[in-house]
Amino acid sequence: MMIREEMEIIFHERIAEDTYRMTLQGDLPAEIRQPGQFVHILIDQSDSLRRPISIADADTAKQTLTILYKILGRGTAALSKKQSGDHLDVLGPGGNGFPIDSITAERALLVGGGIGVPPLYYLAKQLKEKGIEVTTVLGFQHEASVFFEEEFRELGEVFVTTNDGSYGNKGFVTEILPALEGRFDTYFSCGPAVMLKAVSEKLDGYEGYLSIEERLGCGVGACFACVVQAPEGDSKGYRKICHDGPVFRTGEVIL
Template identity: 50%
Template sequence: MIRTGLMEVVRNKEIADRVYEMTVIGQQTIAMQTPGQFVHIRVADHAEPLLRRPISICSIDQDILEFTMIFRVDGRGTELLAAKRPGDTIDVIGPLGNGFPVVASPEERAWLIGGGIGVPPLYELAKRLKESGVQLTIILGFQSEKDVFYEQRFRELGDTFITTVDGTHGLPGYVTDQMALLQNVPSIYYSCGPHPMLKAVEKALPNIPGFLSYEQRMGCGIGACFACVCPTTEGQGSYVKVCSDGPVFQAGVIA
């Protein structure tokens, strides 16, 4: 169920270099049932910036009607969003898109693999899987130590490994470097991050079922503008819309 309306900012703070954690409260939270969905936010009360910003849902607390999102300041729109203070309101459409199916069974081993701003949607998923008795191995990749966030929160849910490209924290290199060192083999995997990372993860786990959440620039967020189309593996002329068909797809669908 898609809802739209104003939500009130409860908290908004910087948790890593230009990375903000914002918690808001409102009735839209009732409809947030699936990890991996996103919201579309109008960041200002005037015409500029014109387009809404898609932000993934990081965690959900339906008992108090709050949800949390994490975003990186990377332009005019997110700068305005970072400037919001408790008591301010934001115009939210959501939840949108298809999220992660929580299909792993108790006692199975699931790998959660996130890169950069692709880490947040894995947090609610990790909580749901943990509650279901699934054993978790969590691999999170960042550019540098200053970019790392939620490390301790993920450690509370499962075996967690951090990689940084420059080697300033955790294992130097990429998430696939850490994956190659692990002894346990997953029954299923879930991943979110830049397209090259997702393709590398997919290649490293060719015979294991997986679900990948794709990051893509969006216009409308509801499948009407075709700004977020991606080609599929079915061949020339076959496309999906990340906002409405995804953002989560089974491994092997996106080319």
């Protein structure tokens, strides 16, 4: 169930280049059912446009949820100016996340790129709680943009790649994958569609789940700004990222 409430900011800090971590407190965390869901934030009351941001962590006991976001435009730039004690109009949780309750694998591979990394952290924590071994591959542009490496290391083995080789392994996340063959039963990936397409091709034959990290329109399924094509023969012909996703099984949509 989605709810709307004024949530209080209780923590906010810069953690990497143009990247911030914010913790919000309120009743909404009790409604989160799956890792991979998102919240829709109204940053300024004078601006009617809400920004969808993935949930990176949640604690129902403390009534908190954490988001990690990158400054990409006017809205997120304004969000970065908010301080502890401020309140935000938040709608959520939205979308369908990773089906954590139905996962039966013993070993999982998580592959995240850039701002696609945040929802994988909450997923990794829940997989670990189920006794599933977690290996994570994190991809960033360069050293200054790397974040949450240590947090993931607390949950399992981690490989970091940077496009320019300034930190970790040089190249894209897909270049690490061949060395991990046989070390996982299923995989989960989040990032831009072009990265997800490359990952799913590299891991063809494995059961996988893909979370598409793309800009959304309304965020509640009312518009068609985030439509992706379904396979040929599908009766509907398309899926809405915000409503049907953002998480899809491999093969459920055409990237």
